[in-house]
Amino acid sequence: MEKDEGSPSLYRIRFHGRGGQGMKTASRILGSALFQEGFQVQDAPRYGAERRGAPIFAYVRASRDPINERGIIHAPDLVIVADETLLSIPAAGVLHGVAAATVLLVNSGENVESLQARLNVAGRLIAFAAEKEGLHDLRYVGAACAGAAARLIGVISRSSLEVAIRDELAHLGDAIIKNNLQLALGFYDLMAPHVGVVTPGRGISALDYRNPEWVDFPFEEARLSVPAVFAPGTSARLKTGLWRTERPVLDPDLCKRCSLCATYCPENAITLDRQGYPNIDYDHCKGCLLCVEQCPAHAMRTVPEHDTAGGRKGEEHS
Template sequence: MYRIRFHGRGGQGMKTASRMLGSAFFAEGFEVQDAPRYGAERRGAPIFAYVRADRAPINERGIIRQPDLVIVADDSLVAVPAAGVLGGMTSDTVLLINSHESPDTWRHRLNAQSTILVLPEPFEPEDHAELPYAGAACAGAAAQLLGVIPWASMEQALRHELAELAPAVIETNVTRARTAFERMEPHRGCVREGRAVSAADYVPPNWVEVPFEAARISAPAIHAPATSVEVKTGLWRTLRPVIDYDRCSRCWWVCSSFCPDSAINVDAAGRPEIDYDHCKGCMICVAQCPPHAIETIPEHDAQAAEGGKE
C-alpha cells in the first residue's frame, strides 16, 4: 500500500491536492482513500491531508502514521513540531518540499536519512496564505515519484477535481502539474510501497487500567485564567506586520484596539509591541495604522533573516 501525506496551511489547497492524487490512483485501478484532517485550525494554521492507495481493498483507516511519501507545500512548516510534518518518517520515506532551498540544505538541516527532494519550481508568492498552484504541482510531482500514475491519468484527475474553476485557472494548474511531473522524471518510482504491520512481531499497546478520579479532577473544566496564551497561534502567520517605531506616532493605540487577538500590547509610554508568538498575521493593524507605520514582510523572509542572525 502507498501512504502519502500532504502538509500545508489552511487555505493552501492540500485537500484538493490529496483528491487529485486520489482520483489519479483511482483512474489507474487502485483502491483509494483520501481525506483531509480538520481540527479547530483556521486559515494559515497547519493542516494535512492524506491518500492511501493499494491494489487490494484498504482496511486501514485514519491518519497515516508511517508515510511512504510526505509532501510539504509550505516549507516554513517543516520545522514546526505542531505541524507534524516529520512524524513517522523513516529512511524509506521520501520527503518532497516546495522550497527554494536545496535538498542538501534540507538533509543537513533535518539530519534525516530519508530521500529528500524539492519541487524544481517553487511557488512562493509574497503571501503564503494561498499558494494557488502548489497543490497541483505537488500532486503532479507525487504522481511521478510514485511511478504508477501516467501523466494522462493525472491530468484527467486534475481536470476532474478542478472542474468548477475558470478555464484559464484550470489550464495554469495543468501546466504547473505537468512541469512538476516532468521535472521529477529522474526520480520516477522512487517511492516504495510500505508494508503492513506484523502481527507476529509488534510493540504491544501498553494499556493501562484507567484510574478512577473524582470529578474535581476529571471534569472537563479549566481552573485557571487565560491558559490559551500557551497556544502559539503565531505559527499560522504567513505575513508579518512590523512596526517602524520611527514612524509610529504613539497614537491612541489604534492597532492594539483593533487587533482581534489581543496580540498588540501597549506599554505605559504608548509604545505598541506585537506579540509574534500569537499574531496570526491578519494585517488589520497594517490597514488601520493612522501614520502607516506598520509594514508587511513575508513571514518566510522574516524567518530567514532571523535565521541568518543566529
C-alpha cells in the same frame, strides 16, 4: 488468490501544509489521478484549527485491492511538505511515522544533506525550491506538490494527472485550471529523475507487532479528572505566531497613534507603548491582518513571512 502476508500493495501518502495552501486539493488531485489509473482510492483532509495558516494535513491511500485501512496514516510511504516552516513545529506532526523506507519531499531551497541532518531522517529526501522552479503564487503550491508527488509514485501518467486537475478544479474556471495545469505538469516533469522512488509499504504483520501497552485505567477524583483549565494564561504558552504566513509591520513615521489596531486585534497581540505607538507580539500574532485593514493612516504593511529576516526556519516551538 489469497492475499500474500503483508503484500505490498497499498500506497500511503501524506501532504502537510498550512490552511489556505491547498493541501486538501492536492490530495484530491493525487487521489483522482490514481483513480484515473484504475486504483481504489481513499483521500481525506484532517483539520486541526480550521483557520488559514494553521497546520493541516491530508492523506491519500491507493491500492489495486479494496482499501480497508482508515483514518490517519501512521506509516507513510511518501510525505510531502509544502511549507518548510512546519518542520520546526512538532505539533504539526510532519515526521510522524517517517521511517527509512519513507520518501520525504520538501519544498525548500536548503540542500538535502543539511535538511537530512537537521531533521534526523535516514530515508530518501528530495528537496525542491518551488519558487525557483516557477511557482510565483503560493496559492498554487498544492498543485505543484500534487504534480511532483504523482511522478515520484511513478504509476500516474501525465494525461491522468491532467484529467484529475480538470476534474477537481472544474468549478474554478478555465484560467485557474490553466495555471494549475501548467504548474502541476511542470513539477511532474521536474521530478523525472526520481520517477517511481515511492514504493507501497507492507503494513503490520499480526505475527510480529509492537504491543500497544494498554494501561489499567486509573480512577482519579473529580478535582483531577474534570475537563477544566485551572492555570491562567495558558494560551500565552502556545506560539500561535507560528501559524502566520504574512505579518503586519508598522511604519512609525506614518503612525498617528490612534490605537485602532490595538482595539481591533482579536488576539490582544498589539499593545501600546508609553508614547502610544503599537507594539506587535509576533509570538502570538496569527497574521489575520485586521490591523492592516483598520489602520486609517496605512501605517501597517503586509510582509510575507519568508521575506522577513531569516524567515522562521530556525525558530523553536516551546
